Structures are given as C-alpha cells and as structure tokens.
Amino acid sequence: MKDIDGIEQILSVLAPHWSDIEADFAKHNQRFLELAAADHDLIGRVLRVHLVVESFVDSFLSSHFGIQDLPDLRLSFVQKAKLLPQSGSSASFVRPGILQLNAVRNKFGHRLNHTIEGHEISAVHEALAVARRGVTFAAAVDALEAFGPVACAFLSVPPKHLQGLFVQAFKRVQSNDPFVAG
Numbered sequence: 001m002k003d004i005d006g007i008e009q010i011l012s013v014l015a016p017h018w019s020d021i022e023a024d025f026a027k028h029n030q031r032f033l034e035l036a037a038a039d040h041d042l043i044g045r046v047l048r049v050h051l052v053v054e055s056f057v058d059s060f061l062s063s064h065f066g067i068q069d070l071p072d073l074r075l076s077f078v079q080k081a082k083l084l085p086q087s088g089s090s091a092s093f094v095r096p097g098i099l100q101l102n103a104v105r106n107k108f109g110h111r112l113n114h115t116i117e118g119h120e121i122s123a124v125h126e127a128l129a130v131a132r133r134g135v136t137f138a139a140a141v142d143a144l145e146a147f148g149p150v151a152c153a154f155l156s157v158p159p160k161h162l163q164g165l166f167v168q169a170f171k172r173v174q175s176n177d178p179f180v181a182g
Contacts, residue, residue: 043108045141046116049148050077050105053098056155057081060091063157077102094151096123101144101151116140127151
C-alpha cells in the first residue's frame with residue numbers, strides 16, 4: 001500500500017494546468033527564499049535573550065507569588081511580564097525593558113526581516129544607562145544582549161538575609177509600561 005493513494009488521478013487532473021501551477025509555485029518559492037534569507041543570526045540573538053530572560057521571569061514569579069506550578073498556567077511571555085511588580089521590587093526596574101524585549105521578539109515573529117529601531121528599546125537603553133554606565137552599543141541587538149544579564153540579575157531573588165535590604169532599596173522604584181506595539 002502506498003502512503004498516498006490516488007496520486008495518479010490527482011496528477012492527471014492537474015496535468016493540463018501544470019505550467020500555471022509551476023509559475024504559482026515559483027512565486028511562492030521566491031517568497032520563501034526571501035524570508036529564509038533573513039538575518040537568522042539577529043533573530044537567534046534576540047530569541048536567545050528572550051528565552052533566558054523568560055526563565056528568570058518564571059523563577060521570579062514562582063518565588064514572588066509562591067506559585068509552584070507556573071508552567072501549568074501556560075501564560076504567555078507578555079502575561080508573565082505584566083505580572084512583574086510595577087513598584088517596590090528590583091524587578092520593577094527591568095520590567096519596561098522586558099516588555100520591550102518581548103515586543104521586538106514578536107516583531108520578528110511577524111516579519112523575519114525586521115530591523116530593530118532605537119525607539120523600540122528605549123527602556124532597555126534607560127536600564128543600561130544605569131547598570132552599564134558609559135557603555136555604548138554598536139547595534140540595538142548588542143544592547144538587548146547586554147540587557148539580558150541585567151534583567152536576570154534584577155529578577156534574581158536575593159537570599160533571605162538580603163531580602164529586606166532589597167525591599168528597602170527598591171520601595172520607591174516605579175515602572176511604567178513603555179509603548180509596546182506588535
């Protein structure tokens with residue numbers, strides 16, 4: 001038995017139209033090749049930062065809210081990021097940049113040849129201006145990669161004996177949702 005029965009009949013019906021079918025296939029194949037030629041290094045770099053930060057977001061939320069089965073909730077990244085405290089926590093400092101990181105990752109999900117513009121990661125630059133004072137970045141993706149460890153550090157839950165210190169230090173920090181499109 002063949003894996004596909006009836007293929008001969010299909011081909012006989014399509015045979016008179018084969019040149020039109022091939023022309024249409026060539027058009028779609030060209031589009032595929034253009035999309036496949038996108039800078040996958042850039043996409044991979046953004047995705048890697050996104051995945052690592054998500055791991056730290058998960059750990060933070062599990063600890064902060066006492067949720068043992070966070071993966072079972074099947075929350076999207078943006079839902080998790082929006083659960084990060086907007087004030088009174090070290091996570092508040094990096095929350096706007098995390099939301100922007102997600103927006104950039106989403107833009108690559110919809111347009112593989114997306115170019116990251118500086119305004120898309122303004123909160124990332126704002127956090128880096130504090131955490132990596134005086135460091136400049138040649139490309140926006142370099143800034144996102146530098147933001148990753150900063151976000152992860154600020155999402156790390158300090159040991160019990162330091163938690164009170166962190167609460168006191170960050171009690172006046174207030175974050176706002178940056179404009180997040182995409």
